[in-house]
Amino acid sequence: MSKEYSSKEIAIYKAVVELFEEGADLNNLTVAEITGKAGIGKGTAYAYFSDKEEMIAKALFYNSKSFCEQLYKGMLKEKDLYAKVNYVLLKMERQIPKADCIFRFTNMMSDNSTISKRIRDIVREEVLSAKMSAVNIVKKVLEDEFMDRETTSEDKMEYLVLSIYSKLLCYAMVLKEDKYKQEEKLSAMRALIIDGICREVRAI
Amino acid sequence: MSKEYSSKEIAIYKAVVELFEEGADLNNLTVAEITGKAGIGKGTAYAYFSDKEEMIAKALFYNSKSFCEQLYKGMLKEKDLYAKVNYVLLKMERQIPKADCIFRFTNMMSDNSTISKRIRDIVREEVLSAKMSAVNIVKKVLEDEFMDRETTSEDKMEYLVLSIYSKLLCYAMVLKEDKYKQEEKLSAMRALIIDGICREVRAI
Amino acid sequence: MSKEYSSKEIAIYKAVVELFEEGADLNNLTVAEITGKAGIGKGTAYAYFSDKEEMIAKALFYNSKSFCEQLYKGMLKEKDLYAKVNYVLLKMERQIPKADCIFRFTNMMSDNSTISKRIRDIVREEVLSAKMSAVNIVKKVLEDEFMDRETTSEDKMEYLVLSIYSKLLCYAMVLKEDKYKQEEKLSAMRALIIDGICREVRAI
């Protein structure tokens, strides 16, 4: 069902994320760097992508999508909301660069860079797959949670999604601060965030 | 106390924000565009800044700082937390590009772009003035709020600051979505956010 | 006597001329375009030609030669010089792209482009067949015409060839001007050219 990717495409996608994880600036990546890392010729990349922006945008999209799918699958196994959120936060902790990638992806959706514009185009083209974005995962989990409740207004649901998503964002930010490199500070923060999320869900 | 800015510096700062507000991509701004908009010669800019990155980074810093100062002053006049948060959200709505500027600035604090790296350098150099950042405003307001309470743990304070800040961040993102161009949906969301924030503050 | 051409060679020759007739710039033709049009693989073309220039140069040479042969055969059937020239001009009119091709070929013989250089090499290699060039057809027809005259000096013959050839060139140029799309203007020009040629032949 899901679209097939050629080995060269995958190589490009991996290369971009590796570079990103190594601290490269996505806005200043060169085609030479990407194809060098991917181990393919420059010309080859242009047989699969129309330009540099497409390479980067699709790479972020692909990686974001697959990390989100993985997250969603993992969460389904957890019994309650508390466990689910805990699962996500721990996963983020263990895969900081991946998590970063998703939030970078989100930030990009709202800035003016050339790559962001391309990402928005891609998302528009692939609406269904895009349902697997970070925001949508939050939405799905909430819908599962509220299935047996009496209906909640749409406005409130949207607020909840935003509120929870913003807390995940918080955690992603915190993960990069030196201060939170100590396990105890980090798990304190994690607990506060989980509590916060559960409290909000109950309140609504 | 606060550093003096020459008229040329101010011209550059204004030019960068104007371009940003016009939708320019900060990562692809050219010196020619900036100095052209600022109405000064290219060579002149280099008498005040060491390179292009410094122009853009300082411009964002300067604008962010001054918008925050303005926000903080305005908030002090409001009587309670509810009114204060309301004031901030309304201000953001009325000055979307300025608000955007702050949050772009925040995003940059955590990405790998060349400009972001420069911004972090600047912030490190100007620690005191940086106290006027968006995150610090939230912190100050909370401190004022908690002044008469028995002491709250540092961890909890940090959580609260981040949680509120990330809600504002999400609001900034929401403001750019077409769906929220209708006043009624927007004010519903605004009300929920204010309630959410007040609830969190009370809960802690 | 005449060299055999393989079907792949012919396919390339036809493809080049078709592209040329469609308005392509011979100096910017790509191997991919040529082999695509010819319906063969890129690698295959390299089994028959040493490089791109050879493909194009030989194609022009081949087409020029065959059109000239056709012209020459047709002319032999006409009874006098007037009828012969008339035949050629009408043929040019009906096959503008082909005629164009020949004159382009002539122009190329005297410019410095890479393809021209190759064409000149080919002509040098295939001297005999080259006798079938546009200039040589003019020469042959003149020789037939003068067969029963007392001998004419070589200088004069060469001048006559040049003069007649230049008039054909004229007509080729005229055929491409919008002004001469109207039949009446065109036939007036044709008559003047035929008269001019006959007058020159008589004068010498």
Add this chain to the structure above:
Amino acid sequence: MSKEYSSKEIAIYKAVVELFEEGADLNNLTVAEITGKAGIGKGTAYAYFSDKEEMIAKALFYNSKSFCEQLYKGMLKEKDLYAKVNYVLLKMERQIPKADCIFRFTNMMSDNSTISKRIRDIVREEVLSAKMSAVNIVKKVLEDEFMDRETTSEDKMEYLVLSIYSKLLCYAMVLKEDKYKQEEKLSAMRALIIDGICREVRAI
């Protein structure tokens, strides 16, 4: 009255013709070669021309125009048609590359190369100056010649212009043939061409 050219523009124009005179292929000239020959930086050229094609096209146009102006002025001093044509042919002989430039320019007016297309655009933009083209010089000379005659039909005039022009074109081609490197053969041809032209003018 006539447009001013900056020193850099002139440098480019001269460089292109020098390269052309050295046997370079106008369709494969690189910007690096041109600016190298012109003694200016690559970037500088782009401050004066929008792209490579414009550099070459304008260079040919400029050189063609100035050679034509020179030719026209020189011819005016000659007493009759015979002397005028003689003057032109001798001038062409002495400045083969310049003459070549004009005729290359003419060829380009009718081929499909990228540069040719640009030249046609330029000619369209600068119609007035273009009056100084090779064809127009022939037309002017003929008009002077026919001033005291009873009117000649437009068709006939057009034929004469083209006929004479194409003879000059052929002469330019002949000049490049090895056979005509000997002065005696060349002057014999020259004489025949002059006679031919005068005869045509009288006949019409």
Add this chain to the structure above:
DNA sequence: TATGAATGAGAATTCATTCAT
């Protein structure tokens, strides 16, 4: 024998930065 995916050298173009005026 035929193919076309893969390659990388090479060309056009841009733009940060310098420096003579």
Add this chain to the structure above:
DNA sequence: AATGAATGAATTCTCATTCAT
């Protein structure tokens, strides 16, 4: 002090040619 013309390093992208299948 202010300027902007000049520069060339760096980057994107193309396409002739090769070679494994």
